[in-house]
Amino acid sequence: MQHFFLGQSIYPSERETVTEESITYTGTFYRELPDGTEEEIRVPDRYDVPAGELLVIRSVLPQDYNENTIAIRSSLENVRVYIGGELRTVYDTKNTRPFGKNSASGYVFCETSGEDAGQEVRIELQSFTEKYSGVVNTVYCGDKLDIWGYIFHCYFMVTLIACTMLFSGLVVLIISLVLDIVYKTRFDLEYLGWCMILGAVWMLGESKLRQLFVPNASILSNMCFFVVMICPVPIMFYIDSVQQGRYRKVYHVAECIICVNFVICTVLQVLNIADFISTMFLSHIVIAGTFLTIFITICRDLIKGTAKHYKLPLIGLVAAMIAVMLEVTEVYRVVSMSGIFIAIGLVVLLVVTLIQTMDRIRELELARQKEARESLDYLTGLPMRHKGETLIIEKMQEHDGCLGFVDMDNLKKINDVYGHKAGDHALRLVGAMLTACMENAVVCRLGGDEFLFYLSEVSEVEMNTQMRKLFDSFEAAKNATTETSPAFLSCGLCMCRQGESFEEYYIRADKALYYVKQNGKNNYRFYEELAEQ
Incomplete structure (x- = not known):
């Protein structure tokens, strides 16, 4: 067995290497303009198209074309693909998404064959959100497995990190609950567990591979926005616990504001008045206000000298807050960070919290042993x-x-x-x-x-x-x-x-x-x- 793994690691691969260039469609694309004319365009790119209107692009397959798949990534867009005037593929989640105007982003695959050589490819894109209307992503062609293999190669590590974070968050949450029961007190580790679970949900929702591991990508996509809206809550619980409740009333006010924003944005989404992506600026304002509040309380503690009691958690908390701010400002842009900065921030916070938790457990154990010594009769071993x-x-x-x-x-x-x-x-x-x-x-x-x-x-x-x-x-x-x-x-x-x-x-x-x-x-x-x- 060891020879097998050694051989696989030393000898070169016999598979044909799949690169982005080898699966990218190299034909010329034209955009159909509203006046009936057309212009040559670059793909990928973004064009000025009002929300709700169709962006139509077309190309002619080469005479020697013999690939079995054409693929394009939808960015909150409905997609229709025609080959030789025949509708081959439709991607529209209006009957499967629970609410909202737009279809979730995802890869759309259209089956083709050598018989389609010389035929016209027509792709219609439609988004009801201004920031995504007119977006044209890279068009791939080739073997479907090769395309998925390339996508998997690009985004597997981020998805693996997300799954690891989700598992770690659940483990941390279970450990914290056990510690709560054993020591009859609440540990900061519990709030960190919830932070890690939310961060993992964010990363999985943003993952380019999400349509592979969930049957309904729309629901998982919406979870990203839920995370953005409620992510300050566990962070506030965490800092409130670290600060020993000195600013609890202030944090309660901030939590109420978060709940109000959550209800408003969700109602607008459910009623199809405005998608989460359109109301995300409200959540950004709430997050910025929440973090400003936390920053002010930390500054007050630094001035009073009480922040020295939570120096390590303070480092991790600042890292997590910076990571969240970086991520949420990118959530509605075409290029997403996929939660990688949140993962880094939470790992830093996890390390410092584990150190603090071990110190606290040691203190509790010493106190428990002292109490046991003082409550037991040294002569008979019976309780006093x-x-x-x-x-x-x-x-x-x-x-x-x-x-x-x-x-x-x-x-x-x-x-x-x-x-x-x-x-x-x-x-x-x-x-x-x-x-x-x-x-x-x-x-x-x-x-x-x-x-x-x-x-x-x-x-x-x-x-x-x-x-x-x-x-x-x-x-x-x-x-x-x-x-x-x-x-x-x-x-x-x-x-x-x-x-x-x-x-x-x-x-x-x-x-x-x-x-x-x-x-x-x-x-x-x-x-x-x-x-x-």
Whole structure:
């Protein structure tokens, strides 16, 4: 296998090289003028033709003509191709496009053969937009596969970049959502994911190969204009997040203006009053105003010194904004940049945002570890009072259960006689036994020799069984060494109902524990039993 790839990469190609010159029609073209005369013209070129009127060009095929295809690219134009007076090809999307006056730009192919040699070729072009009316693109002739191969060779890389951006945007969006769930906070990466998806849609919509990978190019073409109209929104969300909401009210006003412009332009397009390309200047004004607003807020932060907190994102954001401005000013021109500058700007923004995200994750992890250290008892490994009570309250809001207040007796005696290490060992035994015997219970250390637990979905009878198991297990464990043998457990229990007050049940469990402590210790009692007495 390696020899195969090595050979393919080293040895020259055996295919016939297809160049633009080899597939370009070299015949002479004439333009039919409104007064019935004609003039010789250059192709490609652009001519003064009012919007909606036909531009008719014609040529005569050579006597030795034997190609199977003639092709021309439509620039928002309807196209009709006649060979020898016979209508061979019609490109008009009025029955397939959802709205708008013009057919989407695309390559139009007309089948021919050697029998057409010496015949007249007549091409009619019609656009209802002033900026595209009168445009004549290069006319190709040759084998259809060769023509497509040349087009594919020219525009494949841009299309591949667009697909890569789309995939990367989806991955970034998924990763950001996962991070949002894990860390319970919103990351700037999410807004960047949406920016990348919009940029990819732009590039795919502008791709010369779009008619190959979508059945309806008109819809994808319109998506380019939607992107132009809404592209400032995720950028504003991004900068608002980076600036920590200092100018959120200002950005909300700008977002409302963007929405109004989007609605107006879309309504005009749907009603066939004005195509997106004709109203694009409104979107340009909105984008320019939005970016000016962002620029002013950044300048204010630079003056106040608060911009130093987002130096890296600032670099990427400026690059992305410049790229967007370059692209949107070209969207309605005959020659499009196909989104390549947007791709470059977003790649820069992605790199700096990833660096910032990794720094933020590191900070969150350090904060989480610090919180974990501060919320866990170093001796028993159980949650401390505040953390434990919070967990118990959450569990009590969802399930009935039993709240238990546990006290280890004779801790002072063990410390005085055997030392504090023996006392610590005894406390660790209590924590271990509570965790082992009270399966699925929330257990915490309140401090000193006091513990608290909550076991959900348990009856009083089942709780009795659990407590006997706890006392028997602790008895066996503490008698394994002389130092811990003086330890005993006292426990007060209270059956709880879902959603009721934690404080009330805590007081009841404490009263039950007090009763046990006053009546011999080394036992447990339910508050309900004491209430009946």
